[in-house]
Amino acid sequence: MAAFGTFERMMATRYLRARRQEGFISVIAWFSLIGIALGVATLIIVMSVMNGFRHELITRIVGFNGHVTIYSNAGPVPDYDEVTRSVRGLVGVTSAAPIIDGQVMATASGVATGALVRGVRSEDLKSRRTFDGKLRSGKLDTFDDDEVVIGYRLSQKLRVGVGDKLTLVAPTFQATALGSLPRTRAYTIGAIFDVGMAEIDGAYVFMPLEAAQVFFRLPEAASGVEVMLENPTRVDEFRAVAQGRLGPNYRLFDWQQANASIMNAVKVERNVMFLILTLIILVAAFNIISSLIMLVKDKTRDIAILRTMGATPGAVMRVFFMSGAAVGVLGTVAGFGLGLSFALNIETIRRWIEKLSGAELFSAEIYFLSQLPSRVEPPEVIAVVLMAIGLCFLATLYPSWRASRLDPVEALRYE
Numbered sequence: 319m320a321a322f323g324t325f326e327r328m329m330a331t332r333y334l335r336a337r338r339q340e341g342f343i344s345v346i347a348w349f350s351l352i353g354i355a356l357g358v359a360t361l362i363i364v365m366s367v368m369n370g371f372r373h374e375l376i377t378r379i380v381g382f383n384g385h386v387t388i389y390s391n392a393g394p395v396p397d398y399d400e401v402t403r404s405v406r407g408l409v410g411v412t413s414a415a416p417i418i419d420g421q422v423m424a425t426a427s428g429v430a431t432g433a434l435v436r437g438v439r440s441e442d443l444k445s446r447r448t449f450d451g452k453l454r455s456g457k458l459d460t461f462d463d464d465e466v467v468i469g470y471r472l473s474q475k476l477r478v479g480v481g482d483k484l485t486l487v488a489p490t491f492q493a494t495a496l497g498s499l500p501r502t503r504a505y506t507i508g509a510i511f512d513v514g515m516a517e518i519d520g521a522y523v524f525m526p527l528e529a530a531q532v533f534f535r536l537p538e539a540a541s542g543v544e545v546m547l548e549n550p551t552r553v554d555e556f557r558a559v560a561q562g563r564l565g566p567n568y569r570l571f572d573w574q575q576a577n578a579s580i581m582n583a584v585k586v587e588r589n590v591m592f593l594i595l596t597l598i599i600l601v602a603a604f605n606i607i608s609s610l611i612m613l614v615k616d617k618t619r620d621i622a623i624l625r626t627m628g629a630t631p632g633a634v635m636r637v638f639f640m641s642g643a644a645v646g647v648l649g650t651v652a653g654f655g656l657g658l659s660f661a662l663n664i665e666t667i668r669r670w671i672e673k674l675s676g677a678e679l680f681s682a683e684i685y686f687l688s689q690l691p692s693r694v695e696p697p698e699v700i701a702v703v704l705m706a707i708g709l710c711f712l713a714t715l716y717p718s719w720r721a722s723r724l725d726p727v728e729a730l731r732y733e
Contacts, residue, residue, distance in 0.1 A: 329624075329637045346609035351649040353602030358653025358706045359660065361595040362699055366661035368588045369698070370691030374514075375580065376550075376573075382518055384544035385553055386572045387417075388564065394539035401543045401568070405560055410548050415442040416540035418530040423487040424468075424523065426476040433472060435486065435523045437530020437540075443467070449511055456480040456509030462526060465508030471520035473510050482507050486523070488533060503533060599706050602649065603713040610642045610717035614724075621724050635722035639714050646710020654703055664692040 388401060395401060398416035406414045418437035423430055440461045443449075449458070454470050461467065466484060478484060488501040505525065512519055531537055547556055553572045561570060574581070614621070621634055660667060668690045 346605060346612065347645050350602050350605035350609055351645050351652070353605060354599055354646060354649030354706060354710065355653035355656060357595065357598035357602055358650050358702060359657035360598065361592070361702050362654070362657030362694075363660045363664070363692075364591050364595060365588070365698055365702070366657075366692045366694045367664060367690065368584070368591065369695055370693035372581075372584050372588070373693050374691040375577075375584070382513065382515075383573065383576065385547045385550045386545040386556060386560070386570050388543040388545065388560070389541070389569050389571060391567055391569060394536050395542055396539045398540040398543055401564065404563055405543065405545055408556065408559055408563070410552060410556055411545060412548055413442070413445065413546045415439060415544055416527060416542070417544045418527060418534060418536060418541045420530070420534045420541070421489060422523070423489075424472070424476060425485045425487065426478045426482065429476050431472070431475050432521070433468075433486070433523050434521050435525060435530060435533070437525050437527045437534075439527045443524060449513075452511050452513050454510045454512045456507070458509055461508055461524075464506055464529075465525075466505040467509045467511060467524040468507055469519035469522050470510050470512035471516055472523070473507070475520065478507055480507055480510060484523070486533065490535070501533070505529075596705070599709055603646070603709040606642050606645055606710060606713040607717060609645075610638060610714060611720070613641065614638060614717055614721045617721075618724065621721055625724070631722035634724070635718045638718040638721045639711075642714030642717065643711055646707060646713070650703055650706040650710065653706070654699070658694065658699070661692050661694050665690050 388405065389395070395416070402414045402416055405411055415438060418435075420435045420437075422433050422435050424433040440458075443461060444458050456467070458467065468478075468484065473479060476484065483504045484507055485502055485504045490501060525533070527540070531539070545556075545560075547553060550573060553574060557570050557572060561568070624634060625631075
């Protein structure tokens with residue numbers, strides 16, 4: 319197809335500005351433009367939110383729980399210091415620390431709820447990037463045997479704050495003069511964290527490793543060794559090397575295994591949403607076909623006159639191609655701007671709608687996050703824009719080709 323000339327551009331612009339008797343065709347063209355704009359904008363917004371949700375979920379879950387946890391096949395890990403030193407020397411390992419995990423019942427202010435205790439060494443807790451800027455109140459400097467760090471939502475459930483007492487009840491019993499009683503101990507709340515995930519902020523209690531060993535009766539032992547890697551996506555390589563060094567008496571459990579169901583669900587939902595929303599653009603592209611076919615039918619006499627005046631079939635095809643392509647390009651550009659504006663300000667818009675309607679649109683308890691995330695991926699946005707423009711260009715080919723094949727003699731005979 320030859321390059322577009324001044325004549326083709328002039329005729330295409332004139333046909334886009336429909337006169338009164340051609341108003342219906344103009345309405346269809348406008349609906350096509352709006353449909354493409356909404357389709358592109360919705361696709362950019364939804365994909366950005368899905369990307370943001372996946373990124374926040376992986377960052378917070380992985381950053382909180384570690385990339386790999388090493389367990390002993392026999393139960394608790396008695397030689398946890400040796401295991402820790404063994405894996406710290408491996409390539410790609412940023413940190414390794416023993417931990418103790420256990421379920422308890424937390425009580426305070428006459429309220430009781432289930433909680434998860436994690437025992438860690440004081441220096442390991444302070445070095446965690448998970449808590450950088452995430453402390454609501456208190457400090458980690460005084461983290462000792464009598465102090466614990468709890469989540470913000472858990473503190474709200476129990477109606478406690480920094481300096482208050484928190485009683486933990488273990489699920490095992492101890493023999494006393496009065497019979498078997500559950501083991502209980504009161505701790506002082508030293509700090510309250512808020513990482514932005516309801517599942518973590520509402521359940522976790524951190525205490526020093528030594529205190530956890532006493533509370534759970536694991537003297538000189540740990541539940542496992544938690545390992546952090548430079549690149550979490552290369553966890554399979556680390557597993558192969560670490561398993562060879564530790565031997566068959568240990569098993570490794572990584573973040574992909576722990577969150578397999580969540581990651582698969584997010585991936586499937588993302589792909590399905592992309593497919594469904596692409597259909598919106600496809601429907602709008604079909605509207606371009608119908609509007610161009612009607613335009614060609616309405617301009618049959620004009621096409622015949624242009625042909626008799628010397629216009630080539632290629633020139634006629636370019637005129638109608640530009641008419642349809644202009645609708646697609648304008649719709650795509652409008653959708654790109656609208657979608658990008660929404661995606662970059664989605665949390666502000668969400669709060670404004672909630673304030674206006676009085677309804678909660680994004681529950682932290684359901685979606686695990688306290689804010690609606692959005693992460694715009696430039697390659698993905700470019701792919702959406704190119705796909706929309708490509709579909710619109712394809713939609714214009716058949717009507718344009720039909721216009722170029724029109725016989726001027728036959729057209730004028732029946733006019």
